[in-house]
Amino acid sequence: GSASLGLKKLRIGMIPADGVGREVLPAAQRILEALGSRIPKPEFTHLDAGFEYFTRHGEALPQETVAAMQNDVDCALFGAVGSPTRKVTGYSSPIVALRKKLNLYANVRPVHSINGIDPRHVDMIIVRENTECLYIKQETLTTTEENGKEARATRLITERASKQIGRMAFRIALARARPEQPAGLTIVHKSNVLSTTDGLFRESVRAVMQENPDWSDASKIVVGEQIVDSMVYRMFREPEAFDVVVAPNLYGDILSDAAAALVGSLGLVPSINAGDTFVMGEPVHGTAPDIAGLGIVNPVAAIRSAALMLDHLGYTEPAKQIEEAVVDVLKEGVRTKDLGGSATTEEVVAAIEKRL
Amino acid sequence: GSASLGLKKLRIGMIPADGVGREVLPAAQRILEALGSRIPKPEFTHLDAGFEYFTRHGEALPQETVAAMQNDVDCALFGAVGSPTRKVTGYSSPIVALRKKLNLYANVRPVHSINGIDPRHVDMIIVRENTECLYIKQETLTTTEENGKEARATRLITERASKQIGRMAFRIALARARPEQPAGLTIVHKSNVLSTTDGLFRESVRAVMQENPDWSDASKIVVGEQIVDSMVYRMFREPEAFDVVVAPNLYGDILSDAAAALVGSLGLVPSINAGDTFVMGEPVHGTAPDIAGLGIVNPVAAIRSAALMLDHLGYTEPAKQIEEAVVDVLKEGVRTKDLGGSATTEEVVAAIEKRL
Ligand SMILES: CC(C)[C@H](C(=O)O)[C@@H](O)C(=O)O
Ligand SMILES: CC(C)[C@H](C(=O)O)[C@@H](O)C(=O)O
Numbered sequence: 001g002s003a004s005l006g007l008k009k010l011r012i013g014m015i016p017a018d019g020v021g022r023e024v025l026p027a028a029q030r031i032l033e034a035l036g037s038r039i040p041k042p043e044f045t046h047l048d049a050g051f052e053y054f055t056r057h058g059e060a061l062p063q064e065t066v067a068a069m070q071n072d073v074d075c076a077l078f079g080a081v082g083s084p085t086r087k088v089t090g091y092s093s094p095i096v097a098l099r100k101k102l103n104l105y106a107n108v109r110p111v112h113s114i115n116g117i118d119p120r121h122v123d124m125i126i127v128r129e130n131t132e133c134l135y136i137k138q139e140t141l142t143t144t145e146e147n148g149k150e151a152r153a154t155r156l157i158t159e160r161a162s163k164q165i166g167r168m169a170f171r172i173a174l175a176r177a178r179p180e181q182p183a184g185l186t187i188v189h190k191s192n193v194l195s196t197t198d199g200l201f202r203e204s205v206r207a208v209m210q211e212n213p214d215w216s217d218a219s220k221i222v223v224g225e226q227i228v229d230s231m232v233y234r235m236f237r238e239p240e241a242f243d244v245v246v247a248p249n250l251y252g253d254i255l256s257d258a259a260a261a262l263v264g265s266l267g268l269v270p271s272i273n274a275g276d277t278f279v280m281g282e283p284v285h286g287t288a289p290d291i292a293g294l295g296i297v298n299p300v301a302a303i304r305s306a307a308l309m310l311d312h313l314g315y316t317e318p319a320k321q322i323e324e325a326v327v328d329v330l331k332e333g334v335r336t337k338d339l340g341g342s343a344t345t346e347e348v349v350a351a352i353e354k355r356l
Numbered sequence: 357g358s359a360s361l362g363l364k365k366l367r368i369g370m371i372p373a374d375g376v377g378r379e380v381l382p383a384a385q386r387i388l389e390a391l392g393s394r395i396p397k398p399e400f401t402h403l404d405a406g407f408e409y410f411t412r413h414g415e416a417l418p419q420e421t422v423a424a425m426q427n428d429v430d431c432a433l434f435g436a437v438g439s440p441t442r443k444v445t446g447y448s449s450p451i452v453a454l455r456k457k458l459n460l461y462a463n464v465r466p467v468h469s470i471n472g473i474d475p476r477h478v479d480m481i482i483v484r485e486n487t488e489c490l491y492i493k494q495e496t497l498t499t500t501e502e503n504g505k506e507a508r509a510t511r512l513i514t515e516r517a518s519k520q521i522g523r524m525a526f527r528i529a530l531a532r533a534r535p536e537q538p539a540g541l542t543i544v545h546k547s548n549v550l551s552t553t554d555g556l557f558r559e560s561v562r563a564v565m566q567e568n569p570d571w572s573d574a575s576k577i578v579v580g581e582q583i584v585d586s587m588v589y590r591m592f593r594e595p596e597a598f599d600v601v602v603a604p605n606l607y608g609d610i611l612s613d614a615a616a617a618l619v620g621s622l623g624l625v626p627s628i629n630a631g632d633t634f635v636m637g638e639p640v641h642g643t644a645p646d647i648a649g650l651g652i653v654n655p656v657a658a659i660r661s662a663a664l665m666l667d668h669l670g671y672t673e674p675a676k677q678i679e680e681a682v683v684d685v686l687k688e689g690v691r692t693k694d695l696g697g698s699a700t701t702e703e704v705v706a707a708i709e710k711r712l
Binding site: 191286 | 559
């Protein structure tokens with residue numbers, strides 16, 4: 001989208017949340033600031049959320065944060081959110097809630113290897129439905145004589161949301177099509193077991209092909225399917241066979257971690273949560289409690305998430321420049337511990353900054 | 357279990373079902389026959405099931421097959437079942453139905469690398485709950501103005517089934533504990549999102565620790581946890597860190613394909629579906645329609661499944677001999693196409709047979 005082109009300033013909500021989220025968001029901020037006049041002057045607003053916030057205030061996502069996202073900022077960056085190690089009454093993941101409340105229906109996660117560093121060629125974009133599936137969190141608990149406690153969760157798949165994510169996937173695929181080299185689009189499901197829910201997902205994604213002649217043109221996009229278990233297997237055996245991958249929420253969650261493992265580290269993989277009117281960048285990694293606060297977390301995923309966010313807003317050139325700077329720095333060997341290097345967060349940020 | 361020791365003959369139900377299932381079960385049969393007097397004389401009964409059978413008879417799992425499993429055989433081997441590429445009214449996966457009808461509540465899938473062949477050290481056993489989760493296949497379809505079609509599936513997690521699979525996992529872990537080298541047991545869940553269902557799974561598995569002092573003895577079993585997405589990531593990054601892995605049905609399905617990718621081929625990975633009174637061996641691979649009928653499918657997964665089945669019945673020595681013969685043959689380079697070799701199914705079977 002290019003809705004934000006022509007802004008005087010770019011108001012960015014910053015939600016570091018927990019753990020290393022508090023280190024990688026400042027890193028992304030510095031890189032955005034280093035772009036100077038290439039983007040509208042960024043204006044950062046700190047917004048609260050997270051498990052740590054919950055332990056102090058009794059809520060993980062304050063209403064002010066949601067309201068600010070809806071009214072006061074043009075886009076946002078999210079850090080990472082901690083998970084309680086035991087069931088905590090009243091706690092519910094703020095990232096899952098934000099995705100739903102702002103209808104950020106698409107979670108787009110590009111994963112690609114770097115020539116000369118990674119042994120395998122990986123260049124895929126995982127397009128994950130972001131609002132339904134088991135993430136609606138409708139769960140019940142009862143007790144029966146036979147089974148003791150019985151817990152049930154509802155998995156919801158709608159035609160509307162599946163078509164919506166399908167359209168996003170086809171748009172992304174079409175943009176990757178080259179003359180003589182059609183893009184690939186793989187629909188992931190488990191309709192051999194879940195014939196109704198996953199059957200609906202598969203059918204709905206296929207149905208949108210008819211809405212655009214380019215989408216149903218096999219010289220531009222080749223559509224395929226994989227059952228989720230077999231997809232994980234094949235992703236590891238022949239990652240080069242996959243291009244754009246579209247999946248229901250939970251499968252997309254698992255597949256993006258699988259893809260991240262192929263390119264060396266979760267610390268490299270960015271995402272955006274995108275809706276029709278708002279976009280929120282978010283690194284795919286978690287809070288990394290073992291290294292939080294040590295200044296050694298890999299800032300690349302967050303920096304790339306900022307770039308993806310810019311790209312989504314129509315600032316394609318500065319987004320590309322960030323990505324090129326990141327790749328240069330990684331190739332030069334300025335790498336954090338997760339990549340086998342010894343650079344600090346600060347050293348990586350400074351190196352990327354210098355190149356911009 | 358050793359319930360079957362002392363039998364005069366071993367009655368084995370053979371359900372090849374679809375695709376390469378029809379090639380790998382005869383291979384397993386030959387290996388069982390090659391054991392001679394080391395096991396009670398095997399007596400094989402062909403039993404019908406599968407998608408192809410469905411297209412001819414309108415049912416995928418005839419009642420006679422279920423009745424024979426319940427009354428006429430001591431154990432069984434299953435081949436593989438095809439998945440319709442479109443929703444087919446009235447069709448439902450016979451393997452899922454069999455697991456439930458016979459209460460084969462544990463799907464045990466050992467995955468290990470072979471020294472000198474595989475680059476990475478993998479030695480894990482995935483213990484997958486086999487009767488509930490989304491596999492209860494309770495799905496509904498409605499239509500609303502807002503969403504068009506709305507499909508829902510129920511995910512069921514019970515305390516009973518979770519404890520049952522937990523006990524199986526602790527038993528398996530304890531058997532792998534060595535002096536100075538405790539076994540590891542990793543509980544996989546997604547309780548950061550599904551706090552009620554996956555929360556119950558996690559709690560129930562942990563609760564059974566108290567039933568046996570050895571299970572709660574950290575010098576024997578070290579219990580850990582992983583969120584499912586992060587588990588897939590870590591399984592690829594550091595597979596040597598995992599030993600016994602226990603998971604709800606769908607996560608276990610995905611994790612076992614992920615693990616298979618680490619050891620070169622799905623064609624190597626066996627499983628048993630085990631209940632308290634019955635056991636059914638089953639290769640983890642599918643019907644492989646691209647190579648079905650060509651005589652080149654890898655028979656190892658099915659042969660190993662037969663060995664696992666024997667082991668479960670108490671015939672540990674012959675089971676070990678099959679496994680050793682398999683490893684020898686693979687090390688010698690007698691390998692099918694999926695492993696980069698050029699051996700036929702027949703050549704692999706003959707080579708294993710010769711060593712028994
Ligand atoms: C933290 C968790 C709720 C989240 C998810 O499951 O979506 C994370 O794994 C992710 O992938 O963004
Ligand atoms: C064929 C399919 C129903 C089955 C499953 O999902 O359990 C298969 O993937 C397996 O792992 O045995």
